[in-house]
Amino acid sequence: MTSAALGSRAWKLLEMVTTPLLPSDYLDLVSPLRAGADLRGRIEAVRPETRDAATVVIRPGRGWRGHTAGQYVRIGVDVDGVRLWRAYSITSPTDRQDGCVTITVKAILDGKVSNHLVRRAKPGTLIQLDQATGDFVLPQAKPAKVLFLTAGSGITPVMGMLRDTAFDDAVMIHCAPQPQDVIFRSELHGLAAAGKLRLIEVHTATDSMLDIARLDELVPDWAERETWACGPTGLLDAADEHWSRHGVQERLHTERFRPGTVVAGDGGEVTFSATGKTVDADGATPLLDIGEEAGVLMPSGCRMGICFGCVTPLRAGSVRDLRTGEITAAEPGVLIQTCVSAAAGPCDIER
């Protein structure tokens, strides 16, 4: 008998001893970050960056498969005892010596998770992790000329790239209300001083918002540059439009933190048939939020309609896509993205 077969027999035997629990339920008590465990991480440190942003150093479990610069990771954090999942860009370089990864979080108004991480998270706390994901990454071959167009916490995936790759010709336009709000400001200035980056800071509280038409003046050769843009919807929509108008949209890579336009309609009574819960929902709140609020175990992902981590069968009724207003009616096999779907009349979600 091979050792693998022997191991699997031994594991089966263990399962018979630990039933109705699993051996891993016991192993988790002593070694939550071991190989083979559900992927978790431990917060090692929380370092303030600005008055409302902090870098969280996370030691991932043994199952962590690493990341590519620019990718994000979903983390599940217990805030006031409630597990909440959010996605954050990884800001550490891929070859960090101690094996930790960092995310940099900006506390947003009423943001439960961001405020918790920036102001209250304690080293030693276990969090849930997913593998890194996302296609906001650099191509295999390093582009000759690049432009980074970022605003606010949109700097974070780009910082991951800058820390990972030495560019020959890189320009960054970064928008933040005031100089002291610029995350990684001293590091960026250091790169600029070393001639590795041309940095253009736009301080929107004093200079007014960035007008995309000024691009010609700020970076005359912008259209020749491979561009990575990350920031609020307004900026990205303007960039999309601008690059398309000039016929160079294939050079523009964007990463959005929020779903686009919200189209709301009438809500309805939502039944979560597997859990046996029924709640009233308005037409603007994603079914993911409705379910979570009702204590239903909802799978979730990016919360913005991209990753399909939240797809769930729609058993009956119909739902509205909050981005487009499109109505989806229940049919056998119809899956919906609960994070961008709201009730459009009574509906039944298989959770």
Next chain:
Amino acid sequence: MTAIDPTAHLTAEQIEELGRELDAIRDEVIADRGEKDAAYIRRVIAAQRRLELVSRGVLLFSIFRPAWLLGTAGLSVAKIMDNMEIGHNVLHGQWDWMRDPKIHSTTWEWDHVSPSDQWKHSHNELHHTYTNVIGKDNDLGYGIMRVDEDQRWHPFHLGQPLWNFLNACFFEYGIAAYDLELGKNLNKRRRKNPEFRARAKAVGRKIRKQVLKDYVIHPLLSGPSFLPTLAATFTANLVRNIWSHSVIMCGHFPEGVQVFERRSIKGETRGQWYLRQMMGSANISGSKAMHFMTGNLSHQIEHHLFPDLPSNRYAEVAVKVHALFEKYELQYVTGPLPRQVLSAWHKVFRLSLPNKKPNVKAPSHEQKLITA
């Protein structure tokens, strides 16, 4: 049902007001529920797992008497914790708000021969909805006993002290049979029902796993301690069964607890539902350790009012609920465990014999409301 309705002095308006006050108590806990509560249940679960692991480890050497005693005591407590403070309460959805898939009513499985989903149906949906309604709530005597004068007597009930004793010893099997509604489903026609057969199969699988663990694998792993370990796991299961049976018997059977007629719950309002839970349940008084070992079912009244509030909050809720009982001049049935167990057993013995139907019967409060 007693001849005199103990809630007769309350007006319809008062009952609704009582309901609003209870809603407010519930809202207060929900608004305050958070990190500390989550830490509590995680601590209890971790402690239970450590205790079970250590106890089973010690039992590997159960051939030595002190190891047998220590291991058996530890395993008994671990099994009680698993069923009472953890299993029962997690399966009620008391911790669903944490959104932790590992501690959730839809994913939890317990150290018990009744699969959790079947138990949830008969317990959460039937017993908690129809609490103490004759003919609707099978917990009233579990279908094998008569625990109220108004339940019809049958010669079968002569044996009920014995039935109750056997049920106590093998309580988990009693519950599994009860969740399967064996009494109703064993007739020829129903036995073939595919839905019933699937459920019976699930119970069979669960029993096999439990028996294999406790009576085969663990003793085998004990080597020369095979027989002592077998005796230890049997004892631990017995202790757990008798303990949980006693606690649960104290919840609805002691003297002073009211039962209700089927027609009395027609068109029941929220306030009336609350009132039925208040009059249909009984508490057990005692120390913190006592409350913990009963899975806080010692706060049965509070648990029935708010089945999905975290169990660690029932003690503080009880103070407020007790005050409401006094305000509305209602009887809060409570007492130390031995007294309540005795009271319940007394009823089991007394009602094994037929009784005269009470002659004068005050209409139940709900009926009065309907005809008023």
